[in-house]
Amino acid sequence: MGESEREELQWIEGCKRGDAAAQRHVFGTLLPYLKGAVRRYIYDEDEIQDVLQEAFIRIFKYIDQFDPNRGRMRPWAAKIAINVAITEGKRRQRIQELPGQTALTVYPSALETMALEDLIALLKGMPSELYEVLNLVLVDGFSHKETASMLSISAELSRQRLTRARKWVTERFELSGGELTPVKTPLS
Amino acid sequence: MKNWEDLLRNRLSSFQEQGTPGQEEALWNAIESQITGPSAAPAVWKSSMLWVGAATLVVGLAVTALYSTSEALVESEATATQSAQSSSDVTVNTEEPSAEMTITALEPSADVPGEIRSTSSDPVATLETVASSSEKNAAVAPQAEVQTVNRPSTPDPSVASIAANRNAAPSEDSRLPNASWDSDNRTTSRTPTSPEKLAYSPLESEKIAIALVENERPQLPAVLPLPSRIASYALSESVMVWHDSTEQITPAAPFAIRVFGGPTASQFEFRGDAQADLNAYFHRNYGVGGGLMLEFERWSQSFAVGLVWNEFINHLDYTEHTETVVTTQGIQSIEINEITGDTVAVVLGDVDGISEQTRSVIHHNRYRAFAVPIEWQHHRIAGRWHMGVGLGALLQFRSDSHGKMINPEGLVVTYQDGDLTTSRIQWMTTGRVFAGYQFGPEWRVDLSLGAGVQRFNNGTSATSSDIPSWEGRLVNGQLQLGITRFFTPNGQSRD
Numbered sequence: 001m002g003e004s005e006r007e008e009l010q011w012i013e014g015c016k017r018g019d020a021a022a023q024r025h026v027f028g029t030l031l032p033y034l035k036g037a038v039r040r041y042i043y044d045e046d047e048i049q050d051v052l053q054e055a056f057i058r059i060f061k062y063i064d065q066f067d068p069n070r071g072r073m074r075p076w077a078a079k080i081a082i083n084v085a086i087t088e089g090k091r092r093q094r095i096q097e098l099p100g101q102t103a104l105t106v107y108p109s110a111l112e113t114m115a116l117e118d119l120i121a122l123l124k125g126m127p128s129e130l131y132e133v134l135n136l137v138l139v140d141g142f143s144h145k146e147t148a149s150m151l152s153i154s155a156e157l158s159r160q161r162l163t164r165a166r167k168w169v170t171e172r173f174e175l176s177g178g179e180l181t182p183v184k185t186p187l188s
Numbered sequence: 189m190k191n192w193e194d195l196l197r198n199r200l201s202s203f204q205e206q207g208t209p210g211q212e213e214a215l216w217n218a219i220e221s222q223i224t225g226p227s228a229a230p231a232v233w234k235s236s237m238l239w240v241g242a243a244t245l246v247v248g249l250a251v252t253a254l255y256s257t258s259e260a261l262v263e264s265e266a267t268a269t270q271s272a273q274s275s276s277d278v279t280v281n282t283e284e285p286s287a288e289m290t291i292t293a294l295e296p297s298a299d300v301p302g303e304i305r306s307t308s309s310d311p312v313a314t315l316e317t318v319a320s321s322s323e324k325n326a327a328v329a330p331q332a333e334v335q336t337v338n339r340p341s342t343p344d345p346s347v348a349s350i351a352a353n354r355n356a357a358p359s360e361d362s363r364l365p366n367a368s369w370d371s372d373n374r375t376t377s378r379t380p381t382s383p384e385k386l387a388y389s390p391l392e393s394e395k396i397a398i399a400l401v402e403n404e405r406p407q408l409p410a411v412l413p414l415p416s417r418i419a420s421y422a423l424s425e426s427v428m429v430w431h432d433s434t435e436q437i438t439p440a441a442p443f444a445i446r447v448f449g450g451p452t453a454s455q456f457e458f459r460g461d462a463q464a465d466l467n468a469y470f471h472r473n474y475g476v477g478g479g480l481m482l483e484f485e486r487w488s489q490s491f492a493v494g495l496v497w498n499e500f501i502n503h504l505d506y507t508e509h510t511e512t513v514v515t516t517q518g519i520q521s522i523e524i525n526e527i528t529g530d531t532v533a534v535v536l537g538d539v540d541g542i543s544e545q546t547r548s549v550i551h552h553n554r555y556r557a558f559a560v561p562i563e564w565q566h567h568r569i570a571g572r573w574h575m576g577v578g579l580g581a582l583l584q585f586r587s588d589s590h591g592k593m594i595n596p597e598g599l600v601v602t603y604q605d606g607d608l609t610t611s612r613i614q615w616m617t618t619g620r621v622f623a624g625y626q627f628g629p630e631w632r633v634d635l636s637l638g639a640g641v642q643r644f645n646n647g648t649s650a651t652s653s654d655i656p657s658w659e660g661r662l663v664n665g666q667l668q669l670g671i672t673r674f675f676t677p678n679g680q681s682r683d
Contacts, residue, residue, distance in 0.1 A: 023223065027216055036203035049211065053218050060223045111195050116203050138193055139200045144465055155465065157509040159598035164511075166193075173192065 008073055015063050023060055026073070030059075033074055034081040040120055040135050041085040051088055055081035075141075082140055086132070086150045111173060122172070130165035137162050442485055446492070448636070448670030449478025454500035456553065456644060458660045466594050469506045473552060475499035477666055481561060490565040492578065497587075500555045500664050504592050508547040508600050515540050549600045553591025555644065555662060557584040561618070574624040574632060582616040582640060593646075595656040607655045608646050616642035616664065624672070632672040639665045 011029075014022025031052070038051050059077050066076055111119070124131055129151075136147045137158065144162075148155040207215070455472040458464055479496025518539035523532040563580030590604050617640055624634030644662045646655065 020220070023220070024216065027219065028212070031212060031215075032204035032206050035205040035207060037201075039205055040200060040203065049215055053215060056215075056219045057222050060219075111192055111199070116199060119199065120203070135200070139197050154507065154509055156507060156598045157511070159596075160509060160511065163597040169192070169196075 005068075005072070009068055012063065012066065012068070012073060015060060026059075027056060030056075030074065030077050034077060037078045037140070038081050038085045040139070041082065041132070043124070051081065051085045054088060055084045058084065078140065079142075082136070082142075083150060086136075123169070125172075126165060126168045130161050130168060133158055133161040134165035134169070138165075444483045444632075444672050444674040445480060446483060446494075446634075446670050446672040447478075447480045448634075448668040449476070450666060450668040451475070452477045452498055452500055453665040454502050454555070455663045456502045456660055457663065458658060460659060463658065469504055469594065470553075471503050471505055473501040473503045475501040475554070478668075479559075479561075481563070483565070483672070490567060492561065492563040492565060492580075494561050496559050496561055496582070498557055498559060498584075498664075498666070500557075500662055501552050502662070503552045504549060504594075504600070506549045506594060506600060508549060508598065510545045510547075510599070512543045512545075513540055514543045547600075549592060551592040551600075553593075554589060555586070556588045557586045557614070559584040559616070563618070563620075572626045574626060574634065576622055578618075578620045578622065578636075578638075580618055582618050582642075584614040584616055584642065586612040586614060593656060593658065595654065601654050601656065603646070603655050614642055616640040620666075620668075622668075622670075624670075630674045632674075634668075634670045634672065636668045636670065637665070638668065639663070 011022045011026050015026055034052060034055060035048065038048050038055070042048050042051060055077070058080050062080075066073065114122070123134070126134070132151060133147060136142045136150065137144060142150070144155040144158040147158045151158070153161075452475045453472055454475065456470040457467045475498070477496060477498030477500075479494055481492045481494030481496075483490065483492040485491070515538050517536065520535045520537045520539060522534050524530065525532050559582040561580060561582050563578040565576055565578045567574060567576040586605070586608075588605050589608055590602075592600050592602050595601050618638055619640070620636050620638030622634050622636030624632045626632040640663075642662050642664065644660045646658050
């Protein structure tokens with residue numbers, strides 16, 4: 001166990017005891033990651049704040065259930081935040097369209113070089129149901145079963161949507177065989 | 189070159205967004221107001237209660253342990269006193285030679301008819317005596333229970349007196365007439381029914397048994413197990429029951445043919461994590477199989493080879509969902525006057541929608557193969573009952589296979605035999621347990637339960653690009669009902 005993990009465990013133990021200083025420290029450490037994760041699902045700044053508030057309340061409420069032997073704190077907290085983003089977002093419009101997204105241009109090896117905000121904005125151009133599954137399964141590592149539960153769909157449909165999302169990405173970025181290849185023409 | 193999925197995952201999952209200080213403080217204040225106060229105090233209280241509970245438990249355990257330790261000390265003292273007394277008793281008993289113990293052991297088998305006795309301690313002499321006595325035994329008492337033991341002759345007077353007292357027991361008297369039929373310089377061999385009372389050398393006992401078998405071999409029926417196991421088997425009741433000195437009996441059989449058949453069970457599952465969540469859609473189902481096997485002995489081991497045909501069936505139970513985007517003519521927007529509520533304008537045009545179809549699929553996937561089983565067997569005999577295990581492999585030649593599979597898009601596709609890998613040869617490791625009953629000298633019926641695992645991959649798609657490639661395995665089982673016929677070495681059977 002490394003120094004950072006030991007330190008993280010100490011802060012977690014402080015949170016379990018209800019230590020306000022430990023909670024504040026954990027909040028400050030996790031906030032950028034959770035905000036980045038929630039940003040991929042929700043674009044509106046006010047809604048992001050609402051989701052983060054609810055996510056941190058759940059994190060501190062259920063921190064006793066966190067098992068350090070099963071992984072680090074960050075992915076565990078990110079899953080809670082994403083779950084909140086998905087479930088809370090059902091009551092609102094989940095994925096907001098980014099104005100002017102079709103005007104973005106994809107350059108060769110755009111997946112590597114494009115600014116992350118622009119990349120997310122570009123990916124949000126795909127149908128929202130595909131974008132959600134792509135993020136949940138491919139990026140955040142949820143299983144199809146978990147994804148299906150969060151989105152209230154079947155696991156088979158989740159699988160199918162992921163296939164369609166992959167197809168969408170490969171067509172936009174002109175990827176072949178799962179490898180990055182130079183894009184010959186800009187995406188219109 | 190990097191895989192775009194890995195790249196996308198790494199970039200997006202590491203995405204961080206720093207908030208402005210004002211936003212961060214506002215957010216923290218909102219969170220803090222909900223997590224502090226009512227929740228912090230109970231957390232501390234719960235923690236304190238847990239500590240108090242744990243401390244109470246520890247103290248309780250300690251008190252219990254101390255109490256039980258003091259009791260154990262008292263008990264151990266008492267035990268030590270008793271053991272000191274009993275050890276002196278034991279010392280007296282152990283001074284008695286084993287001859288006395290041997291006589292004691294004779295008593296339980298006193299009612300065995302036709303028993304043979306000996307007082308010789310010479311293994312060679314014992315062997316000869318047993319051989320000669322067994323001839324008479326075969327003639328006089330065909331159903332005698334023959335058991336062996338070596339008893340050292342120890343002419344100790346004190347032991348003799350003890351033995352005499354023991355011989356005076358009524359049970360011993362009832363045995364005497366049987367024992368006297370060949371009392372003239374017969375030695376012999378008595379049978380230990382209780383190993384802890386009669387210590388004897390397994391090696392010598394085995395020699396005796398082998399000698400007995402060699403002597404009786406021409407009169408044994410043709411039965412399994414194979415020669416190396418006949419030594420123990422010859423002493424079993426089943427051999428004695430079939431023993432008939434008036435009949436010409438052929439030597440023990442070295443091979444047998446077993447015909448069997450029964451239901452098979454099979455389940456398909458993907459190997460690897462990529463498609464592991466699809467395993468839940470494949471279920472066990474049942475087919476049939478059967479064949480024949482030749483059982484024989486080589487290198488003092490039992491083997492079997494044969495030819496079988498099996499059909500393994502599993503079934504796919506899957507609900508397929510498909511979504512398609514459809515574009516139709518419809519109302520794109522309606523403009524309404526907010527004050528009057530009147531419809532100002534209706535805009536018609538192309539409207540996109542999603543059409544969702546659901547299809548439930550239940551299909552039986554079949555795998556049929558001729559196979560050559562190769563098996564090593566280990567047997568145990570208990571009277572007429574026969575049991576054992578068999579380990580080996582099935583060299584399978586696929587004759588047909590067809591069914592339905594789920595492709596990566598979650599759609600069901602049909603595959604035929606030609607779509608699978610061109611190599612039709614497949615190995616399947618197998619193991620089985622069996623139990624049989626020998627209802628005649630040359631016949632045995634048995635029931636066996638076997639299991640095996642084989643690969644079921646599709647690396648290439650020969651005829652259709654829609655057929656996915658997969659790596660999977662079939663876990664198979666079979667319940668076999670078989671009948672075995674034993675044959676003599678020269679090919680003539682005994683009826």
